[in-house]
Amino acid sequence: MVYADYNSSSPLTSQVGAYLQKRLSGGGPYANPNSLHHAGRQIMKKIEESRHICAEILGAKPEQILFNSGSSEGITSAFHSCCEYGRKNRKKHILISSIEHHAVIRTADYYSSKGFVITQIPADSNGVTDAEYIKSFLRRKSKGVSLVSVMAANNETGVVQPYEKISAFCRENDVLYFCDTAQLIGKLPFNFEESGFDFAVVSGHKIGALPGCGILLIKNPLLFTPLILGTIQEKGLRGGTQNYIGIETLAIALEDMKHSISHIDLLRASREKFEKNLKEKFPCLYIAGEIKERLPGTTLVSYPGIYGQAVQIELESRGIFVTTSSACLDNDPEPSHVLQAMNVPDHIARGAVRISLGGDDKGKDTYSRIFSGLCRAYERLTAIGSF
Amino acid sequence: MVYADYNSSSPLTSQVGAYLQKRLSGGGPYANPNSLHHAGRQIMKKIEESRHICAEILGAKPEQILFNSGSSEGITSAFHSCCEYGRKNRKKHILISSIEHHAVIRTADYYSSKGFVITQIPADSNGVTDAEYIKSFLRRKSKGVSLVSVMAANNETGVVQPYEKISAFCRENDVLYFCDTAQLIGKLPFNFEESGFDFAVVSGHKIGALPGCGILLIKNPLLFTPLILGTIQEKGLRGGTQNYIGIETLAIALEDMKHSISHIDLLRASREKFEKNLKEKFPCLYIAGEIKERLPGTTLVSYPGIYGQAVQIELESRGIFVTTSSACLDNDPEPSHVLQAMNVPDHIARGAVRISLGGDDKGKDTYSRIFSGLCRAYERLTAIGSF
Numbered sequence: 001m002v003y004a005d006y007n008s009s010s011p012l013t014s015q016v017g018a019y020l021q022k023r024l025s026g027g028g029p030y031a032n033p034n035s036l037h038h039a040g041r042q043i044m045k046k047i048e049e050s051r052h053i054c055a056e057i058l059g060a061k062p063e064q065i066l067f068n069s070g071s072s073e074g075i076t077s078a079f080h081s082c083c084e085y086g087r088k089n090r091k092k093h094i095l096i097s098s099i100e101h102h103a104v105i106r107t108a109d110y111y112s113s114k115g116f117v118i119t120q121i122p123a124d125s126n127g128v129t130d131a132e133y134i135k136s137f138l139r140r141k142s143k144g145v146s147l148v149s150v151m152a153a154n155n156e157t158g159v160v161q162p163y164e165k166i167s168a169f170c171r172e173n174d175v176l177y178f179c180d181t182a183q184l185i186g187k188l189p190f191n192f193e194e195s196g197f198d199f200a201v202v203s204g205h206k207i208g209a210l211p212g213c214g215i216l217l218i219k220n221p222l223l224f225t226p227l228i229l230g231t232i233q234e235k236g237l238r239g240g241t242q243n244y245i246g247i248e249t250l251a252i253a254l255e256d257m258k259h260s261i262s263h264i265d266l267l268r269a270s271r272e273k274f275e276k277n278l279k280e281k282f283p284c285l286y287i288a289g290e291i292k293e294r295l296p297g298t299t300l301v302s303y304p305g306i307y308g309q310a311v312q313i314e315l316e317s318r319g320i321f322v323t324t325s326s327a328c329l330d331n332d333p334e335p336s337h338v339l340q341a342m343n344v345p346d347h348i349a350r351g352a353v354r355i356s357l358g359g360d361d362k363g364k365d366t367y368s369r370i371f372s373g374l375c376r377a378y379e380r381l382t383a384i385g386s387f
Numbered sequence: 388m389v390y391a392d393y394n395s396s397s398p399l400t401s402q403v404g405a406y407l408q409k410r411l412s413g414g415g416p417y418a419n420p421n422s423l424h425h426a427g428r429q430i431m432k433k434i435e436e437s438r439h440i441c442a443e444i445l446g447a448k449p450e451q452i453l454f455n456s457g458s459s460e461g462i463t464s465a466f467h468s469c470c471e472y473g474r475k476n477r478k479k480h481i482l483i484s485s486i487e488h489h490a491v492i493r494t495a496d497y498y499s500s501k502g503f504v505i506t507q508i509p510a511d512s513n514g515v516t517d518a519e520y521i522k523s524f525l526r527r528k529s530k531g532v533s534l535v536s537v538m539a540a541n542n543e544t545g546v547v548q549p550y551e552k553i554s555a556f557c558r559e560n561d562v563l564y565f566c567d568t569a570q571l572i573g574k575l576p577f578n579f580e581e582s583g584f585d586f587a588v589v590s591g592h593k594i595g596a597l598p599g600c601g602i603l604l605i606k607n608p609l610l611f612t613p614l615i616l617g618t619i620q621e622k623g624l625r626g627g628t629q630n631y632i633g634i635e636t637l638a639i640a641l642e643d644m645k646h647s648i649s650h651i652d653l654l655r656a657s658r659e660k661f662e663k664n665l666k667e668k669f670p671c672l673y674i675a676g677e678i679k680e681r682l683p684g685t686t687l688v689s690y691p692g693i694y695g696q697a698v699q700i701e702l703e704s705r706g707i708f709v710t711t712s713s714a715c716l717d718n719d720p721e722p723s724h725v726l727q728a729m730n731v732p733d734h735i736a737r738g739a740v741r742i743s744l745g746g747d748d749k750g751k752d753t754y755s756r757i758f759s760g761l762c763r764a765y766e767r768l769t770a771i772g773s774f
Contacts, residue, residue, distance in 0.1 A: 212630025243599025
């Protein structure tokens with residue numbers, strides 16, 4: 001089996017797997033970390049140790065780490081907090097890139113229905129958000145903006161966004177910046193303090209921790225308005241008994257990440273060679289954001305006129321797991337909104353297949369198997385005239 | 388070790404532990420359940436199987452099961468959905484019992500700050516919410532009520548509330564009823580359809596599943612407004628990649644519950660004998676809701692004048708883990724709001740210690756060890772005049 005769907009989800013890292021084996025075999029401790037007895041305190045101690053490890057690796061202070069259930073909760077929470085602030089301060093404008101994840105788009109839609117005005121920032125044909133647009137927008141209207149939301153790296157194309165510039169513009173204009181870092185963290189180096197972001201997210205299942213856990217990074221926790229209400233947990237910032245087993249795996253997966261990040265140059269080089277070989281064999285191929293900096297293991301490729309789902313099925317019959325660009329479950333999906341924002345013509349957009357590697361995979365053997373698979377898929381599908 | 392803190396959190400059931408050992412040793416599958424490839428589909432299939440198992444055991448339809456991160460999210464979601472509906476329909480009144488969990492109280496406070504009017508329903512000295520108060524309130528003002536929130540069983544006293552009556556009053560008056568069932572489900576029989584509730588919750592870690600997962604039961608999913616926004620997950624009712632490992636453990640723990648529920652009579656009888664013996668030895672002891680139906684394994688006991696934390700520490704030195712009535716972390720805590728609502732005098736309220744059993748424990752041996760521990764603790768603490 002070749003798993004090439006890391007942008008959707010990563011398998012547990014081997015360290016996380018080994019940890020859980022040990023953690024779950026001993027029969028404990030399982031207790032409420034907020035209980036004052038020994039079993040509870042042991043768990044709380046481990047949560048705080050995990051918080052310190054996560055903080056150090058992510059370049060944050062421990063109090064800036066809010067453990068939660070994952071990125072969608074993180075996104076909704078960041079918007080909720082910024083919009084509460086915006087309501088109190090007559091800031092009714094939200095800027096989002098036109099290539100944001102659906103979770104961001106749908107959250108913005110919700111606030112649109114509540115009287116906020118959403119402006120979509122255009123992207124160019126390489127899938128890069130127009131930072132200058134934000135600069136000029138903020139120069140004119142920064143006082144009315146409750147938040148800017150532009151992701152760090154796109155989940156479909158892998159294209160890295162100009163988040164450093166955007167972050168600087170936001171700081172200059174005293175505007176809150178939420179950056180969806182769910183794809184970047186774990187695949188490229190990241191430092192929260194240096195980023196200047198007001199909010200960023202970590203998705204547990206995307207970095208090889210358990211599903212159902214994640215982190216919301218908050219620059220200023222004192223100004224945060226919680227989404228999920230409760231008592232004392234997470235210093236009052238999130239109700240609910242902490243998912244302590246998930247939290248323990250977050251710290252381990254982030255430790256593992258230090259290692260996998262050390263060989264991103266190898267992965268990137270393997271991907272570049274793979275793409276070069278592909279283009280040599282099929283010169284008509286389209287690769288999204290080809291000339292731009294991308295996540296080291298992400299390729300969104302399309303053979304114009306061949307449906308991506310047909311390619312996906314061909315690859316799967318050879319044990320290679322990829323996705324089409326969108327997570328859409330329809331059999332005749334709309335072309336992805338990301339490719340639409342990039343003005344990619346329909347017959348190319350409908351052909352998109354996303355190959356995404358990560359974790360410990362350095363790519364060499366994997367890409368060579370995907371290359372063979374893709375060649376046979378394209379040869380077969382062009383021969384039977386599926387386009 | 389004697390673990391007597393089931394109302395805070397339950398250890399993993401043995402079946403859940405065994406399942407996870409097997410599940411995590413094989414190295415998979417780990418994938419995004421929303422990906423269309425085989426690995427993703429396998430996980431999605433398991434999620435839907437788990438949903439059917441949970442639905443059947445809880446007396447609900449599969450589409451009424453919304454998997455989430457736990458009860459606090461469930462509570463916040465139910466309030467969010469009801470208050471969105473209330474806003475649109477000029478229903479600005481919320482009724483909550485005065486003995487609700489802090490997560491409910493804090494959520495109600497949030498909506499109070501948003502213009503909703505909160506009315507606290509009184510409880511009697513046995514810790515039973517006044518159902519007649521609700522009846523008469525609804526008779527006068529039902530049109531303006533966005534929801535009623537009265538728990539099924541209290542987390543501190545274990546006292547079972549008149550939720551059947553309240554549910555009937557709400558249905559008669561066409562008012563939404565959210566019932567916090569986090570303590571009841573797993574400890575007493577429950578059937579969602581028969582209950583008539585509009586919303587109920589299951590907390591994973593309270594029934595022996597993994598922490599960080601749970602269920603919001605929704606009578607009418609078509610009218611539900613999601614809290615956490617995203618794409619297609621959970622039919623659009625909750626964003627975020629599903630916590631599939633947590634979900635798998637929910638189904639197993641609920642299966643286990645069928646067995647543990649079968650011996651609640653034994654557990655109740657053991658508790659009654661334990662309480663009788665305690666009162667014979669220390670006639671001055673106060674037991675909250677003593678004469679009322681309670682969760683079969685819950686006793687909130689106080690020796691008037693002796694601090695609960697002192698008793699807790701004494702018990703812990705003998706390897707017995709209990710909590711005081713509140714989860715407050717302060718060294719000089721406020722008496723619990725539940726005992727205050729019951730008009731329990733301060734010198735008794737401050738002495739409260741909660742002993743809570745559940746899961747597979749039939750209680751006999753456990754109660755006999757707790758009895759010895761408590762006797763020694765009270766003898767020691769009265770002797771050194773700690774009161």
